[in-house]
Amino acid sequence: MSLIPTIVELLARARADLRMGLPVVLRSEEGLALAASAEVLTPERLGSMRAEGAPVLAITARRAETLKARAYDGDLARIAVPGTASVDWIAQVADPADDMTAPMKGPFETLRAGSPEPHRAAIALAKSARLLPAMVVAPTTAEHRQLTRINIDLASEALHALSPLAPVVSGRVPLSVSEAGRVHVFRPDDGGEEHYVVEIGRPARDKPVLTRLHSACFTGDILGSLKCDCGPQLQAALQQMGTAGEGILLYLNQEGRGIGLANKMRAYSLQDQGFDTVEANHRLGFEDDERDFRIGADILKRLGFASVRLMTNNPAKTAMMEACGVGVVERVPLKVGLNPLNEKYLNTKAKKSGHIL
Template sequence: MYSAERALFEIRQGRPIWVKPEEGLGPKVSSILAPVENLTESYLNDLRDLSNTGLRLVITHNRAESLGVQTLTTSDGPPKAISIILEPTCDMDQLMLLAFGINQSKDLELGPASRSESISLSLLRLVRLIPAVVSCPVEDNLQETAEGFAKKHDILTTTASEIIKLTNSANSTITKISEATVPLKGMIDTRFILFRESNTLFEHLAVLVGNPEQWEDPVPIRIHSACLTGDLFNSLKCDCGEQLHKSLDYFCENNGGVFLYLNQEGRGIGLSNKLRAYQLQELGLDTIDADCALGFQSDERDYNVGMKMLHELEVNRILILTNNPDKLNWAKNAGLEVIGRMPLYGEPNEYNLPYVRTKIERAGHFLEEMIAQRPNNHPVTVLPEQSS
């Protein structure tokens, strides 16, 4: 998996990688893959000069649908990646428009994305770049030329199977890196513990409020995805900052609890793409369609890391503060005893209401009472006893 780990950091820097096939798995066609987001006109021309079959733009199925193209289907549903044959005259402006711009392009020439091309998109999503790559297929008659090109440009090689191992969150481990007492206003007895993921080196924070020996049973917990705009700047477009502060207030009033602050800005797409999604929302898309138009899933978050953090903290019976059914399901599937759920409502306003309504209607969040603007007194919902 070492080559894939190096490939991850190459991709993060916007550098191309060469994904080669494994022995005995299908045709021997590999691909040199360059992330669109950091590609230059000069490098695009270099790739075009190398190719003898033409370049392709590889995008996700979600992005293809947003372009209005009729996507290919397979026996088990739509493909996860689509290959668009690029015109020889396609320049960077046209390429960027295809990758994450706003347009409807129904006359594009489509082809099936190879296994290597499809899997490479998972690396980009993992490092929160736009999931779109320019692919230069390398067939047998191009191997020697491609080797020289790769040497000249210091292109790293890896395999599809190595990438799969790396991007599977179940294979990622977390390590406790550091901890310290950090007194907060109204919560003097508070400890911060920082964990780091092995596959991405992303860092996540566990905030332990109060003395663990005096915590209630079940332990109140909040799994909170970082939101710079809401948590720090009090953005009116979401209710994240209000949920953060109401969670900490609840812990302060109820003998403490655990606040997990996960590095998953913008439902896992990162701050740069979150701002891009905001631009698309200004043009009329809702929060889910905007993410999909950028090539992402409706929710890219993976709560495995949060479950592992709770395991490290030896927290097993929980009262979860959330409106999100996905968090309940992740906790139950991780073997935690979810004894109850407490909702967290922000104040509705003209800027966050479209966002809240979309979460209710399309993601199943428990936010109807927030829309109804009922009194801010939210009882705990005791969940049915879990089967063993």
């Protein structure tokens, strides 16, 4: 076995480095560049990057729209970092927490010349690390062999591909809804978070199985938060499966519609300022929904299921299952959990995200 890490292994290392505030080296046809997360950048690291070349702050077009910065590259904007700018200035541009109290952060010098590909790869890396999608990128001529180095052409393909999932173990877990419960654990090859399957009974593999794709929600599933309907949906799905005597619940670790718990709490803070759930995501620089439903389809096929009766109010899940080769013979509504504190949230999901409520 070769001791040289693959691009998938290098990306896993890069995600860990970025979360700790360590830059990574991006290699492209234009040369080398240092890239560091805007939210954890230290003054010392910014100074070292400035010594290499003029730093640029890469943000998504969603964040640029809030800042009134021109996104010449379509999906992102490259903002020149002024020579006098501190890490606090960079963090304030990247994070919308104080947009309402300090809205005037510009004017910005946004770049048009040069390739945006290193900056695009840097933002994709930040998202995969569950960091704010804002990266400081500076050109360098040094190899920096002590840092993780990433070929962006290989990285782009790997970041957008579905990581293979390997079954790790399964064990019997008697549940309140059914004593015939079993939990399967699947681990992605890219070092990402594991995903879980709760199997009720022994569903036949040659028939459509009652299925729920449930994204992890710490606040709703564990704490009983009233800001969403996740906890009631989880319990209702399991209860229906228990009553039916069989079913498959896929518990996917894609917290906050794929942005992670920290960013989800940032979105909640913005909602307290009056923004709805979609607007909050956009102000942070994310799309409405960053989840990858291909994971659920892949797990179902690995378990031997070709078709499902899908418990969901979200047509996007149905479409993705079909697109990934899993037939959806029926959409089973799951209308539970409405309360005065989440009514606006659910209305926004219906109006802006197409949920059928």
